[in-house]
Amino acid sequence: MENTLTTSGKRGALPVGSPTPESDPTIGQKPDEHCAVVGIYGKEQAFYDLLVSLKALQHRGQESAGIATFDGSVVHLKKGMGLVSEVFPEREGVTYGSLSGNVGIGHTRYSTQGTKTIENAGPFVISNSIGYMAISHNGEITNAEPLKEELKKKGSAFLTSSDTEVMLMELSREIVEKGVKNGFRAAVSKLKGAYAVTVLINDRLFGLRDPLGIRPLVVGKVRDNYVIASESCVFESLDGEMIRDIKPGELVEITNDGVESIFTVNNGKTAHCMFEYVYFARPDSIIDDMEVFTVRTEIGRLLAKEHPVDADVVIPVPDSGRAQALGFSNESGIPYSEGLIKNRYSGRTFIMPTQKSRSAAVKLKLNPIKSVISGKKVVLVDDSIIRGNTIRHIVAMLRRNGAAEIHVRVGSPPIAHACYFGVDMKTKDQFVATGKTVDQIREEIGADSLGYLSIHNLTKAIGKPGKALCLGCLTGEYPVNIAGEKYSYQAELEGYQVS
Numbered sequence: 001m002e003n004t005l006t007t008s009g010k011r012g013a014l015p016v017g018s019p020t021p022e023s024d025p026t027i028g029q030k031p032d033e034h035c036a037v038v039g040i041y042g043k044e045q046a047f048y049d050l051l052v053s054l055k056a057l058q059h060r061g062q063e064s065a066g067i068a069t070f071d072g073s074v075v076h077l078k079k080g081m082g083l084v085s086e087v088f089p090e091r092e093g094v095t096y097g098s099l100s101g102n103v104g105i106g107h108t109r110y111s112t113q114g115t116k117t118i119e120n121a122g123p124f125v126i127s128n129s130i131g132y133m134a135i136s137h138n139g140e141i142t143n144a145e146p147l148k149e150e151l152k153k154k155g156s157a158f159l160t161s162s163d164t165e166v167m168l169m170e171l172s173r174e175i176v177e178k179g180v181k182n183g184f185r186a187a188v189s190k191l192k193g194a195y196a197v198t199v200l201i202n203d204r205l206f207g208l209r210d211p212l213g214i215r216p217l218v219v220g221k222v223r224d225n226y227v228i229a230s231e232s233c234v235f236e237s238l239d240g241e242m243i244r245d246i247k248p249g250e251l252v253e254i255t256n257d258g259v260e261s262i263f264t265v266n267n268g269k270t271a272h273c274m275f276e277y278v279y280f281a282r283p284d285s286i287i288d289d290m291e292v293f294t295v296r297t298e299i300g301r302l303l304a305k306e307h308p309v310d311a312d313v314v315i316p317v318p319d320s321g322r323a324q325a326l327g328f329s330n331e332s333g334i335p336y337s338e339g340l341i342k343n344r345y346s347g348r349t350f351i352m353p354t355q356k357s358r359s360a361a362v363k364l365k366l367n368p369i370k371s372v373i374s375g376k377k378v379v380l381v382d383d384s385i386i387r388g389n390t391i392r393h394i395v396a397m398l399r400r401n402g403a404a405e406i407h408v409r410v411g412s413p414p415i416a417h418a419c420y421f422g423v424d425m426k427t428k429d430q431f432v433a434t435g436k437t438v439d440q441i442r443e444e445i446g447a448d449s450l451g452y453l454s455i456h457n458l459t460k461a462i463g464k465p466g467k468a469l470c471l472g473c474l475t476g477e478y479p480v481n482i483a484g485e486k487y488s489y490q491a492e493l494e495g496y497q498v499s
C-alpha cells in the first residue's frame with residue numbers, strides 16, 4: 001500500500017499563544033463544520049472528480065483533506081492538513097499522479113473527536129485478509145470508547161484517537177468473519193451515534209448511513225460514473241445529477257449496473273440534524289427531499305411573522321444569514337440590502353501571529369456600508385447564535401456607523417446544549433443562550449430587540465415533524481442515549497426551557 005502523507009504543518013494543534021475564541025471574535029462563532037465524504041466508482045480515473053467533489057464540499061471541513069484510490073491491485077492514499085487546494089495544490093499540476101484507479105473515496109475534516117493531527121485525517125486505510133479497506137466518515141460514534149476497549153481485548157491495535165479508526169476496525173473484524181453483507185449488518189448493530197460513510201473494499205464502493213439518518217448522504221450519476229457524497233451540490237459541480245438520498249440505515253453498493261441497495265436497518269424513526277438546514281449545508285443542496293435554500297427563506301418568512309418589527313432595511317450577516325434575510329424581507333415588505341461586506345480575500349485570522357494583526361484582520365473581514373446603515377432602523381438577520389461574540393461585534397459596528405435602531409432576528413431557536421453527533425459544540429458554557437432569558441441575551445449583544453425562531457416554526461420550515469429531526473442542541477433531549485443526558489425523540493416540541 002502506498003501511503004503518501006503530506007502535511008503543511010499549519011493546521012495542526014494550535015501553538016501556544018494562538019488566538020482563542022475569547023481573544024478573537026471571529027473564531028468559533030459558528031460551530032466548525034464537521035466532515036465531508038465522497039466516493040466515486042466509474043469507468044474513468046476517479047481522482048479528478050474526487051478533487052472537484054471535495055472542493056464543492058470544502059465548507060464542511062477545512063482542517064484536512066485526503067483521497068484514497070484503488071488501481072486494481074493496491075490502494076493509493078494522499079492526505080494532509082489544510083484546505084483541499086493546499087493538500088492537492090495547483091502548482092503541482094493537480095494530476096492524479098500515483099492516485100490512479102477508477103474507484104476511490106475522499107474526505108475533508110473538521111475534527112469533533114480525536115486530536116487535530118495528520119494521523120486522524122481521513123480517509124483511513126488498512127489491509128486485512130480480504131485485501132484493502134478504506135473509509136471516510138462524517139459524524140461521531142458515541143460508543144467509540146467502549147467499542148475500542150472491546151476491540152483491543154480481541155487483539156486490535158489502534159494508531160490514532162479517531163472514532164473513524166474504531167469504526168473501520170469494527171467493520172474489518174465483522175466483514176472478515178461474516179462476509180461483506182452480514183459483516184456490515186453486524187457492525188451497524190453495534191455502532192451508535194451518527195455516521196455517513198463511504199467505504200472502499202478493494203474495487204468495491206459502499207455508502208452507509210446511520211439508522212437515524214442524522215448526517216446526510218446522497219448518491220448521483222456523473223457521465224458513466226456513480227458518486228456518493230455528503231451533499232448534492234457535488235453533482236452540479238460535476239455536471240451530473242442526483243439520484244436520491246441514501247435512506248437512514250441503508251447500505252448501498254455501486255456496481256456496474258448502478259446503485260444496489262444491500263439492506264436498510266431502520267425502525268421507522270429518523271433524527272435528521274436540523275442544523276444542516278439552518279447552517280451547515282450549502283443552500284443549493286437538497287437533503288432528505290428538501291432544498292436547503294427553500295428551507296432558509298421559509299425560516300426568514302416565518303421569523304418575520306413571529307417577530308415583526310418596524311424598520312427601514314433588512315440586512316443579512318453574510319454569508320450564512322442571506323436566505324433567511326431574503327425571506328424576512330419578502331414577508332415583511334421591508335427592503336433587503338447588503339449592509340455588511342465580507343472580504344473573501346482577508347485570509348484566516350487564526351494563523352496570524354499577533355493580536356494586533358488579528359484585530360486588523362477582523363475589520364478587513366467584515367465592513368459596513370454606511371449609506372445603508374446610517375440613520376436607519378436595521379433588522380439584522382443571522383442563521384443562529386452560538387457564542388454571541390460575532391453578533392455583538394457586528395451590532396457595535398452598526399452603532400458606530402450610525403444605525404438608529406438594531407433589531408436582531410435569528411433563524412433558529414436558542415442553541416444551549418452540546419452536540420454529540422459530529423458538530424463542534426461540546427460544552428454548554430460556550431453558548432451565550434445557556435441559562436439566560438432572551439432579554440438577557442439581547443442585553444449582552446447590545447441589540448434594541450432580539451427574536452428567535454420557535455421550534456414549531458423551525459420544523460414547519462424544514463417540512464418535517466419535530467420527531468423526525470434531531471433537535472438535541474435546542475432541547476437537551478437526544479435521539480441517541482447519551483450518558484447523563486435526556487433521551488427521547490423530542491416528543492414534546494414546545495415548552496422547552498433554555499437552561
Ligand code: SF4
Binds near residue numbers: 418474
Ligand atoms: S445536537 Fe444539534 S447540531 Fe448536533 S446533530 Fe442534533 S441538531 Fe444537529
